Amino acid sequence: MATxxxxxxxxxxxxGSIAVTGEGNSTTTNLQQGLCKAWVNLNGTSTISxxxxxxxxxxxxxxxxxxxxxxxxxxxxxxxxxxxxxxxxDFSADRDGSDSGDVATSSFKRILTLSGTGTQDNDLVxxxxxxxxx
Amino acid sequence: MSNLLVQNIKHTxxxxxxxxxxxxxxxxRGEGSATTTNLQQGLAKCWINFDGSGTIAxxxxxxxxxxxxDATGRxxxxxxxxxxxxxxxxxxxxxxxxxxxxxxxxxxxLGGNNLQTSTFAISAYAADFEDSDMVMAQVTGDLA
Numbered sequence: 001m002a003t004x005x006x007x008x009x010x011x012x013x014x015x016g017s018i019a020v021t022g023e024g025n026s027t028t029t030n031l032q033q034g035l036c037k038a039w040v041n042l043n044g045t046s047t048i049s050x051x052x053x054x055x056x057x058x059x060x061x062x063x064x065x066x067x068x069x070x071x072x073x074x075x076x077x078x079x080x081x082x083x084x085x086x087x088x089x090d091f092s093a094d095r096d097g098s099d100s101g102d103v104a105t106s107s108f109k110r111i112l113t114l115s116g117t118g119t120q121d122n123d124l125v126x127x128x129x130x131x132x133x134x
Numbered sequence: 135m136s137n138l139l140v141q142n143i144k145h146t147x148x149x150x151x152x153x154x155x156x157x158x159x160x161x162x163r164g165e166g167s168a169t170t171t172n173l174q175q176g177l178a179k180c181w182i183n184f185d186g187s188g189t190i191a192x193x194x195x196x197x198x199x200x201x202x203x204d205a206t207g208r209x210x211x212x213x214x215x216x217x218x219x220x221x222x223x224x225x226x227x228x229x230x231x232x233x234x235x236x237x238x239x240x241x242x243x244l245g246g247n248n249l250q251t252s253t254f255a256i257s258a259y260a261a262d263f264e265d266s267d268m269v270m271a272q273v274t275g276d277l278a
Contacts, residue, residue: 001141003144005143006145007145020160020177021158022215023159023276024277025157025158027215027277029177029197029215031173033196034177035178079194081182083226083270083271084227
């Protein structure tokens with residue numbers, strides 16, 4: 001069995017781009033593009049607290065049901081793909097969203113948890129980020 | 135291109151980080167070191183951030199060949215390198231048009247039961263389907 005010992009893997013053509021064979025073995029995918037760049041599990045009630053996270057330096061409680069996640073290592077721009085959901089109380093009324101306009105930057109993302117006619121704090125707010133790191 | 139034929143990748147202290155099987159699947163040591171996980175299964179196979187209002191436009195994406203404006207608040211994303219089947223998972227997220235009322239924000243659900251190996255449909259919906267200026271999606275599952 002051949003074993004490689006190293007501390008760092010780096011692409012040869014582009015340092016931050018490594019191809020990986022896909023599950024079906026008929027194509028490849030990109031390692032860096034496929035990696036989740038940040039995630040967080042947040043208790044958004046009362047004094048908010050992060051249960052666990054990756055690449056999140058902190059979360060700010062903006063107001064009721066509005067939170068801003070700050071990245072430890074920033075994204076390359078504000079064009080990343082973000083997803084968030086929360087522990088619903090009302091199946092027909094609960095929503096997750098963002099303010100319209102420039103609410104995402106390379107260093108943070110603001111999210112809202114909503115129910116009925118307004119924003120609402122939630123005890124389980126889950127978020128995930130894909131995209132390009134700086 | 136140079137090829138390195140190897141089955142294990144270890145830290146220089148001899149701790150195994152990755153193991154590569156005969157089909158090229160890579161097993162990685164987990165964060166807690168108590169178990170391992172599959173590299174390929176853990177990778178997002180596709181993601182996109184696009185403006186779904188007016189003339190729709192992709193801001194950035196990975197493994198996406200294009201987007202189609204199907205109708206108000208309804209979009210189809212085309213996958214560049216196809217998935218193995220239609221059993222993958224899509225996370226869809228859209229911004230609302232205002233923060234004045236929760237009812238103005240979009241529910242985030244897929245656009246019907248319409249996952250294909252090469253496309254998937256997503257939508258933005260408040261009281262009705264509505265265009266969103268920030269539509270985002272991530273796909274995990276098996277590549278072809």
